[in-house]
Amino acid sequence: MNLSRLKRAVSVRLLRRPDIREITYEEVGDEAVISDYIGDDELGDSSKIEKGKKYRLLDMIIDWPDSIEKPRVGLTMDHNSRPHWVKYEHFLKKNSIPYEVFDLRTSDWLDKARKLDLIIWSLDSGPWEHEEIKRKISIIENNMGIRSFPGLHEMMLYDNKLMEVELLRFYGLPVAETFISHSYKETEETIHRLTYPQVSKMSKGSTSEEVFLVESPKAAMKIARSSFSRYGRKSHWPCVRQKDYVYFQRFVEGDKxxxxxxxxxxxxxxxxxxxxxxxxxxxxxxxxxxxxxxxxxxxxxxxxxxxxxxxxxxxxxxxxxxxxxxxxxxxxxxxxxxxxxxxxxxxxxxxxxxxxxxxxxxxxxxxxxxxxxxxxxxxxxxxxxxxxxxxxxxxxxxxxxxxxxxxxxx
The missing domain is CATH 3.30.470.20 (ATP-grasp fold, B domain)
Structure with a gap:
């Protein structure tokens, strides 16, 4: 843990101060020293990248017809250590697309949104932030006629493992064998018929958070009882729990x-x-x-x-x-x-x-x-x-x- 993260942890967890994060800025240019970003063995033995050498990045330029007016864009800013918004901003500048920074969190966000044709959301990682963005995307798309990136249908799918599996099944796509249920009675009857090991997942979460290997029906029932309890199953998120559902995906014996x-x-x-x-x-x-x-x-x-x-x-x-x-x-x-x-x-x-x-x-x-x-x-x-x-x-x-x-x- 670096010093800034340690200070934040002390402030938020021990001193109980508000968890206010600063916007991160990262310089984005047309060139980059690639070895600053990529590991020595990441490209295999035949890497064609030289350490310390600057490389020109591809220009992602749109061939925009004069007959189509460019939209007025509102760009939100995220708090990630490697921020999305600075790269979005770089793209908008390169393509001469008019934009302004759009603060989605203030009480006057609706009035500010009326001036825009498109809002680009730079997503933070917290589920509570996703819920705020989904609510506001719904209003601007369905009630204000303003476009959104991502659109509401994509935002509903984002970081929603339950919906992912259900839609993949609907379209007949090769999803790994998964048991999802919001019924405790069905879960109790089914757990002993599953083939173990299983992988238990929470619907929200990335980088393998809340992903556990379940070796037996007994372990699976422990997860189920916790999820269907009054308060639900605790997660690494401070205010989100796995409540009234189970997600068991059959462990795929294959490549590591x-x-x-x-x-x-x-x-x-x-x-x-x-x-x-x-x-x-x-x-x-x-x-x-x-x-x-x-x-x-x-x-x-x-x-x-x-x-x-x-x-x-x-x-x-x-x-x-x-x-x-x-x-x-x-x-x-x-x-x-x-x-x-x-x-x-x-x-x-x-x-x-x-x-x-x-x-x-x-x-x-x-x-x-x-x-x-x-x-x-x-x-x-x-x-x-x-x-x-x-x-x-x-x-x-x-x-x-x-x-x-x-x-x-x-």
């Missing part, structure tokens, strides 16, 4: 990693997250490995993107002993630890999806926030998500003819 595929319109990246020693959880372990990603997993991610996303989505998967990829979680918004989003043979880059199913590998490094905003504006202002996906994604997933073009690596 999970795979994250990110789809933003027709740009696809991904990386592996290895499990730390003596741990079954890869998320939050910070053992990232950026090598080429399997085409079978890309096809699954494209199907999820088609059904559930308005511009971008991250799909977390694990491969079972049969070699099948199963979806374990989704995320609408991922933060940028590094501008290296993916690599093939040590070359940083991304896959560009063509309508004929070709995945063309292209060189380049960029911040994830730039990528997802570019996808959002192109799909929502220069087209519509439904039209764009029907023209660019549906033919690919219907024909199932994905193939890779890695000529750029030669």
């Amino acid at each position: 990693y999970d795979l994250r595929i990110l789809v933003s319109s027709n740009m696809i990246t991904g990386y592996f997250r290895d499990c730390p020693d003596r741990d079954f959880r890869a998320s939050g372990g910070h053992k990232v490995r950026k090598t080429d990603i399997p085409i079978e997993a890309i096809e699954i991610a494209l199907k999820v993107f088609y059904h559930l996303s308005g511009s971008s989505i991250a799909v977390d998967m694990i491969r079972n002993a049969k070699g099948e990829y199963k979806i374990i979680e989704l995320s609408q918004f991922t933060w940028s630890r590094t501008p290296v989003r993916m690599s093939v043979d040590g070359h940083p880059g991304f896959y560009l999806l063509h309508k004929d199913g070709k995945l063309e590998f292209k060189h380049g490094m960029f911040w994830n926030e730039d990528e997802i905003l570019k996808a959002y504006f192109e799909m929502n202002y220069l087209s519509s998500p439904e039209t764009w996906k029907k023209e660019n994604i549906l033919p690919v997933i219907e024909k199932g003819n994905l193939y890779k073009d890695l000529s750029a690596c030669k």
